[in-house]
Amino acid sequence: MTAAGRTGISARRARRRRHNHPVFKPTVEDIAVAAGVSTATVSRVLNKPDSVSQFLRDKVRAEVTRLGYLPSGAARALASNRSHTAGAVIPTLNNAIFATAVAAFEAALTNNGYTMLVTVSSYDHIHEIAHVRRLIERGVDALMLVGLDHHDDVWRLIESSKCPAVAIWGHQDNPPIPCLGFDNAAATCGVVDHLVGLGHRRVGMVAGVTEGNDRARARRQGVEETLRRHGLVCTSRRFVEKPYSHQDGRDGLSELLAHGEPPTAIVCGNDVLAMGVMFEARDRGLSIPGDLSVVGFDNLPITEHLSPALTTIDVPSAAIGTATAEAILHHLADGTPIASRVFPAPFLLRQTTAAPA
Amino acid sequence: MTAAGRTGISARRARRRRHNHPVFKPTVEDIAVAAGVSTATVSRVLNKPDSVSQFLRDKVRAEVTRLGYLPSGAARALASNRSHTAGAVIPTLNNAIFATAVAAFEAALTNNGYTMLVTVSSYDHIHEIAHVRRLIERGVDALMLVGLDHHDDVWRLIESSKCPAVAIWGHQDNPPIPCLGFDNAAATCGVVDHLVGLGHRRVGMVAGVTEGNDRARARRQGVEETLRRHGLVCTSRRFVEKPYSHQDGRDGLSELLAHGEPPTAIVCGNDVLAMGVMFEARDRGLSIPGDLSVVGFDNLPITEHLSPALTTIDVPSAAIGTATAEAILHHLADGTPIASRVFPAPFLLRQTTAAPA
């Protein structure tokens, strides 16, 4: 495959150029020939321009634009073992807070020549396995997952592929992979302290679904433990778990109100549930915070405009997305290990809490 | 490169297996050897299992799972000229309506073995060029764009790469690429008819930024033309254009109210702006719809829970995302041409409109 091989290639290519004309996609070889250099030089111009003399560099670049050359990502990935892509597996995009994180992640990647592959797990750990497998097959250089609750196969896949992975949104000591998130439990803990400080004794919660969701679980635990610490009742009937919609929030409040001795304050697993609670309260003629205190979690943009403005926890979603991308990029660039990081998730005191009636 | 070549490969691989042990990633060849078949058979088992005898099929599959084999997407893409990925270029992910469409698009792709690459253009046509180029370089089998306003270079890139592309959200006769969307102008036209029918003579608009955005432009034109058709005043001071935030909506209302003869009804370019208008009206003590009628566009989930519930246009975002993926998948599977499609975008009459005071 020396002279004969090359000729074969060129002959075929020349043929394609003439007959198969619908699509002529120039390759490195075409550029090399056009610029009168070797393919290695073309590759160098594209990848480490500094190692090529200015003269040839300009010549090659001219041909690249003249012929409209687009390098083949597949060939590049195959030869270099780097795809310049990163994958993100998220529970849902229909949650503004994740969408924001993903958008920030994508922006940082794009600014550095990377492209993002996204896949939505719908909170399903079994599906997630297939998604992670697929992303690894696609050759992503790194992976972003949400939380630390994952199927064993996911960990195995990450382990055996040696694909750098980082978990966001959560926080844990000695996590299996680096973790960029915040302390979900501490956040709700602070909320309860505040509520108890206002005089509330009957605190309820409309939590997110905690099964298979370490963030939701931590938030619920934060509430439970703090309630106990204050010596307050913390029965299961004060806790309902709901998926993610305004209607779920409404339903949550209805259920909490159905029992005798209903809570005077409700902590919510996220802002959407909190808004649902607020809507339902409004429709039932309950005034907030007069009759009922409500606290959310996420600080969605709309919450500050509500009347009353929702007291909530500010989740630094964009910062996490950006930081994750940067950590990955650094790691990929020079091997810098990815360090776990705990972001502050400050309590935003607004207008939906007050002393109980 | 016959016997010698192969031996060379095997030798290298064997060496890697022993020394370089940190990561041993089996290849088709490893599977082939382990199963006692040729690499072609392994490939067939993976891609068209029906063409292989059950006996060998099972044998190969057993080795695949035993060795934890993950095919290399890059090699596969390079050899087959199909990456099994599709790209989406969207203006922003921080708009629930796009996030929903993207999520639906992704779900349909994933269900069919495809993976989605996403890139956010931030409404910047120049940036978009680079994004489209990159996606094409990555070898996406198809592309989803939003709207039909794009830089010439984008069209050129699509044209010369022969990458199937579809535009969503918009509508146009004889579009350059298939278009799955709805009639933005007709929608706001209907809105104005309704408002005028209620007796409004002074109708204003808080539009989205129309420059470089055919959807926003069509919505605004729908309002303008209908106003003229009814013989009503349609001056530029009745129109303000704003980006996408609640605050922008508030600002929009403030500006519209700053002039003498302020509008009695306001059509908004999207629901976020509409909510901003509602918040500002509330803070100014204006009652809706008593003092001011407001209409949104998108039908975000929250809008029906607002008080009063927002009258708006229902944008079939999930349906568009799903349909786009399916059309692309069909096209990729058997060449079925992608047909343009106009989705209904029904007017949802709720509680924010009434006859003027």
Add this chain to the structure above:
DNA sequence: ACTTGCGATGTAAGCGCTTACATCATACTA
């Protein structure tokens, strides 16, 4: 003048797959 060293360039061997084509049994046809 004669190494040395170094930066710029070329050579060619892969990267891990897919697939056209060749081969070979096997089962039909007549």
Add this chain to the structure above:
DNA sequence: TAGTATGATGTAAGCGCTTACATCGCAAGT
């Protein structure tokens, strides 16, 4: 029984890049 489709399998040539290594020229060191 010879001839021929037919289906299953193997062979090996690429797909379009990157990169280790070889080569070459030239300035600097002795």
